[in-house]
Amino acid sequence: MPQQLAADFDVEEVLGKLNMSAKIKLLSGKGWWHTESIPEVGIPSMRFSDGPNGVRGTRFFNGVPSSCFPSSTGLGSTFDVDLALKVGKALGDESRAKGCHVLLAPTVNTQRSPLGGRGFESFSEDPHLNGTIAAAYINGLQSKGVASTIKHYVANDQEFERMSISSDVGERALREIYLKPFQIALKHANPWALMTSYNRVNGTHVSEDKRLLDDILRKEWGYKGMTMSDWIGIYSTSQSIKAGLNLEMPGPPIMRGKAVERALIGEKLFPSDIDNSVRKILELLKHAYASGVPFDAPEEGVDTPELRRLLRTAAGDAIVLLKNDKNVLPLSTKGDIKTIAVIGPNAKQAMTSGGGSARLLSTYTVSPLEGISAAAKEIGAKVTYGIGASSHKFLPLLDPYIRQKDGQPGALVEFWNESPEETFLNVDADIGKPLKQCVWSTPTLGSNCFLMDGVDEEKVHELCWIRFSTKFVPDEDGDWEVGLTIAGSGNLFIDGKLVIDLSTNPKQGESFFGLGTIDLRKVVKGLKAGQSYDMEIRLNNSAFVARGTPFTCRGGIRLGAIPQVDDEEAIRHAATLAKEADATVLVIGLNHDWESEGYDRQDLELPGLTNRLVQEVLKADPNAIIVNQSGTPVSMPWIADASTLLQAFYGGNELGNGLADVIFGKVNPSGKLALTFPKRLEDNPSYLSFGNKGEVRGRISYNEGIYVGYRGYEKQDIAPLFSFGYGLSYTSFSYADLSTTSVSPEGNFTVSFTVKNTGKFAGREVAQVYIADPQSSLPRPVKELKGFSKVLLTPGESKKVTVELGRDAISFYDDRQAAWVAEKGTFEVLIAASVTDIKLKGEVVLEKSFTWTGL
Incomplete structure (x- = not known):
C-alpha cells in the first residue's frame, strides 16, 4: 500500500528508509516532465514545466493552452522590478493550475551576441539588470509555492554546437559578466532549483564541473537548492554526481540507473555520493509538499480578467519608444484621424514569443491589426490592411x-x-x-x-x-x-x-x-x-x-x-494605403522561426524585402509609425528616414492591445533598451568569435573579456544605433540635487537625487545609476550599471529617488587573489537616462581597500 509523507517530513529520516536501488532510481527523471516516485516510502512524482514566458505544462503536442507573457528581453526592458514580481506570481498561479511544482525558469544567460538563438529568453546584456529582474521574477513565482529553476548555468550563449562547444572564458569575465547574474539572483532570491547548461566551460562540461557546481555554487555562494541537467545535457555518470549534479533529466536514465550501480561496484562512486544528491531531491520535494500543489493533478488553464489586465500591462510596458522626432505619437483620439493603414508582415499574425522550448499554445492572442482596429473603432476611424512583404522563414501556421x-x-x-x-x-x-x-x-x-x-x-x-x-x-x-x-x-x-x-x-x-x-x-x-x-x-x-x-x-x-503575393505589387499596394491614410502603422520584424532554440541567427538583417517595404512606405508617408518586433537587435538601414519608431519585442497574448495602448496614448511608453542595438554586426564586441568562428574546432574564445554589450562599445568608442538603457517618453524629465552618503568600510553607500516631470503627460522614468572607477589598478569598463529606479510622475511633479548600493558597485574580480577587490579611492557616480545620456555627476570615496568572496 503506498504511503503518504507528512508535509513537513524529515529529509534524513526518509533518506534512511531508502535502499540503494530506490536512491539510484531518484537520480533521474520519469519521462519528460516528472521525477521518479517511490510509493512504498511515500515519495510522489514531482512535475516540471517549461518557461520562461509561460507555463506550457507537460505536453508540446495538444497541451493545455497557457498565458504567454512578453519575451524576457521585453520584460528586462521595462526595468520594472514590481512588474517582474507580478509576472512571477501570475506564472506561479498558472503553474499551480497545471499541477506543476517546478517551473524551468528564468533564463539569465548574458546576451554576448545579438545573434544568439535564445537571446530573447534572457533579460539583458548587463549582469546587474539581468540578475535583478530575475530575482524579482523568482520571488514572485516562489511566493506561490512553485520552485524556480534558474538557468542555464553558465556561459550558454550560442546554439551552434551547444552540447559540445567549449566556452573558453577568462576567470575575470566569467565572474563579472557570466556568473554575476546568477550570483545576484541567488543573493536577492533563493531559487530552489538550478539547471546546468549543455556546453563546456574551459574544456569541461558544466554538468560535471566540480569547480562550478561545488566550489563556487555550493561552497563559495552557499547555494542549498537542487541542481538538474538540461534535457539530455548530461554526459557522464561518476563525474557528474561527484561534481554535484543531482538530477538527470529527462528519463529514462542514460547516464544514471544501471550505470550508477556499476560505478558503485567499481568504487568510482560511494554511497555518500548518492546520498548527497538524493538529499537535495528530497529537499525540493519538501518544497513541493509545502506548496499544496497536488501530485499527478489534471492540468487546467487560467484565464481571468485580472490576468488579462496584467498581460496587457506587461505588453505595453515592454515597448520602447526609440524615435518620435515629429511628435506623431501618441495618435490623436479627437476624431482628427479618419483612416489608419496597418501594414506589414507582423501585423496580422500575433508574434507572441520566440521559438523552441519557450514557445507555447496561447490561451488567446491579439495581433497588432486586431488591437489597432479595436482602438480605431473607439475613435470612429477606418482601418485598411496590406501585408506589404512576407518575412516568414516558415509560412504562418494554418x-x-x-x-x-x-x-x-x-x-x-x-x-x-x-x-x-x-x-x-x-x-x-x-x-x-x-x-x-x-x-x-x-x-x-x-x-x-x-x-x-x-x-x-x-x-x-x-x-x-x-x-x-x-x-x-x-x-x-x-x-x-x-x-x-x-x-x-x-x-x-x-x-x-x-x-x-x-x-x-x-x-x-x-x-x-x-x-x-x-x-x-x-x-x-x-x-x-x-x-x-x-x-x-x-x-x-x-x-x-x-x-x-x-x-x-x-x-x-x-x-x-x-x-501568394507578388512582391512588387504588395509593396505598391502598401505604399498606396500609406499615402491615402491619415496615419500609417507599419509592423515589421522577426518571429519565432528566425529567433529560436536550436540555431543562431546568421546576421542582423530583417528578412525578405522588409527594408524595401519600409523605404517605400516612408516615401508615401514620412510620418509612418514603424514598429519592430524582435527579441534581439536588427539592422535598420532606413533609420534616418523614419521619424517614429517603436521596439515591441515579442509581446505575449496581449501584444496587439499593448501596442495600441501605446500608439493611442493610453499608456505612456517607459521602456528602456536592455541591450545595445548596433549599427552593424561587425561593431558587436563578440563579432570575431561567435558561433562557428572559433579558431580551434569545438571551442569558442570569449576574446572580448569583460567588454560585453555596452561595455565594449564604450571602451572602443563605437557609437551604436541605440544605446543600452535608451528609451523615450511622451513627456520629459529633469534631474537635480545629487547627493551621496559616505562609503562604509563594507562598501555600502546611498545615492539620492530628484527627478521632475517637465512635460505634459504623466509618465514613468527609469533613472539609472552607473559607477566609474578611473583609478583602478586593472582596466575597467568606462562605467557600469549598478542600480536603477523606476519612478511615476504627474506633470510638474518631483520625487526624490534613493538608490542603495553595496560592495558589488565598487568591486572588480582579481583572479590572482581569487577574490573580489574594492580598492580605496574615488569613484564617479553617474545618474543617467541611458548609458550615453548622463544627467548628474558626483563621487564617493572608499577610504580603505578590502577583498571579499561569496554572495
Whole structure:
C-alpha cells in the first residue's frame, strides 16, 4: 500500500528508509516532465514545466493552452522590478493550475551576441539588470509555492554546437559578466532549483564541473537548492554526481540507473555520493509538499480578467519608444484621424514569443491589426490592411483556417502501428479509399504537431503511421502558397490531389530542433474565400526513428500557408494605403522561426524585402509609425528616414492591445533598451568569435573579456544605433540635487537625487545609476550599471529617488587573489537616462581597500 509523507517530513529520516536501488532510481527523471516516485516510502512524482514566458505544462503536442507573457528581453526592458514580481506570481498561479511544482525558469544567460538563438529568453546584456529582474521574477513565482529553476548555468550563449562547444572564458569575465547574474539572483532570491547548461566551460562540461557546481555554487555562494541537467545535457555518470549534479533529466536514465550501480561496484562512486544528491531531491520535494500543489493533478488553464489586465500591462510596458522626432505619437483620439493603414508582415499574425522550448499554445492572442482596429473603432476611424512583404522563414501556421468535420477548430490526428493501407504513403494514393481502424486518435487545435509527447504510449508504438486530416477554409480569394515540414516522410494532399511530396528522399532542415525536413512549398491556385478544402497529410516516421534521436518522439508535422503575393505589387499596394491614410502603422520584424532554440541567427538583417517595404512606405508617408518586433537587435538601414519608431519585442497574448495602448496614448511608453542595438554586426564586441568562428574546432574564445554589450562599445568608442538603457517618453524629465552618503568600510553607500516631470503627460522614468572607477589598478569598463529606479510622475511633479548600493558597485574580480577587490579611492557616480545620456555627476570615496568572496 503506498504511503503518504507528512508535509513537513524529515529529509534524513526518509533518506534512511531508502535502499540503494530506490536512491539510484531518484537520480533521474520519469519521462519528460516528472521525477521518479517511490510509493512504498511515500515519495510522489514531482512535475516540471517549461518557461520562461509561460507555463506550457507537460505536453508540446495538444497541451493545455497557457498565458504567454512578453519575451524576457521585453520584460528586462521595462526595468520594472514590481512588474517582474507580478509576472512571477501570475506564472506561479498558472503553474499551480497545471499541477506543476517546478517551473524551468528564468533564463539569465548574458546576451554576448545579438545573434544568439535564445537571446530573447534572457533579460539583458548587463549582469546587474539581468540578475535583478530575475530575482524579482523568482520571488514572485516562489511566493506561490512553485520552485524556480534558474538557468542555464553558465556561459550558454550560442546554439551552434551547444552540447559540445567549449566556452573558453577568462576567470575575470566569467565572474563579472557570466556568473554575476546568477550570483545576484541567488543573493536577492533563493531559487530552489538550478539547471546546468549543455556546453563546456574551459574544456569541461558544466554538468560535471566540480569547480562550478561545488566550489563556487555550493561552497563559495552557499547555494542549498537542487541542481538538474538540461534535457539530455548530461554526459557522464561518476563525474557528474561527484561534481554535484543531482538530477538527470529527462528519463529514462542514460547516464544514471544501471550505470550508477556499476560505478558503485567499481568504487568510482560511494554511497555518500548518492546520498548527497538524493538529499537535495528530497529537499525540493519538501518544497513541493509545502506548496499544496497536488501530485499527478489534471492540468487546467487560467484565464481571468485580472490576468488579462496584467498581460496587457506587461505588453505595453515592454515597448520602447526609440524615435518620435515629429511628435506623431501618441495618435490623436479627437476624431482628427479618419483612416489608419496597418501594414506589414507582423501585423496580422500575433508574434507572441520566440521559438523552441519557450514557445507555447496561447490561451488567446491579439495581433497588432486586431488591437489597432479595436482602438480605431473607439475613435470612429477606418482601418485598411496590406501585408506589404512576407518575412516568414516558415509560412504562418494554418491554425485560424482549419476545421474538423464537425466544424470545430483544428484537425484530427490518427495513428496506426502498421501501414493502414498498402499505398498509404504513395504519391498517387487513393485518398478516398477507407483505411483500417486506427489504434488511437485525437483532435488537435493547430497545424504544428511535435509528437514527442501527448500521445497514448500504451497504444501507439514509437514506429507508427500517422494521418492529419482537416478542412481548410481560406479567408481570401486567390492563389495560396502552402508549406510543409515534417519529422519523418510523408505527403500532403488537398481535395485528394498530391500537393507536396516529402516521401521521396526528403532533405533535412532546421525544423523540430533540427530533426525535421526542409520546408517544401507549393502554390495552390484559384482558392475561394469561405470555401472548404479537404487537407490530408500522411506520414510514416520510420526514417526519422532510424536516424536516432536523443529522446522518444513519434515525428512531427508543421503545415503553413499564406496568400501568394507578388512582391512588387504588395509593396505598391502598401505604399498606396500609406499615402491615402491619415496615419500609417507599419509592423515589421522577426518571429519565432528566425529567433529560436536550436540555431543562431546568421546576421542582423530583417528578412525578405522588409527594408524595401519600409523605404517605400516612408516615401508615401514620412510620418509612418514603424514598429519592430524582435527579441534581439536588427539592422535598420532606413533609420534616418523614419521619424517614429517603436521596439515591441515579442509581446505575449496581449501584444496587439499593448501596442495600441501605446500608439493611442493610453499608456505612456517607459521602456528602456536592455541591450545595445548596433549599427552593424561587425561593431558587436563578440563579432570575431561567435558561433562557428572559433579558431580551434569545438571551442569558442570569449576574446572580448569583460567588454560585453555596452561595455565594449564604450571602451572602443563605437557609437551604436541605440544605446543600452535608451528609451523615450511622451513627456520629459529633469534631474537635480545629487547627493551621496559616505562609503562604509563594507562598501555600502546611498545615492539620492530628484527627478521632475517637465512635460505634459504623466509618465514613468527609469533613472539609472552607473559607477566609474578611473583609478583602478586593472582596466575597467568606462562605467557600469549598478542600480536603477523606476519612478511615476504627474506633470510638474518631483520625487526624490534613493538608490542603495553595496560592495558589488565598487568591486572588480582579481583572479590572482581569487577574490573580489574594492580598492580605496574615488569613484564617479553617474545618474543617467541611458548609458550615453548622463544627467548628474558626483563621487564617493572608499577610504580603505578590502577583498571579499561569496554572495
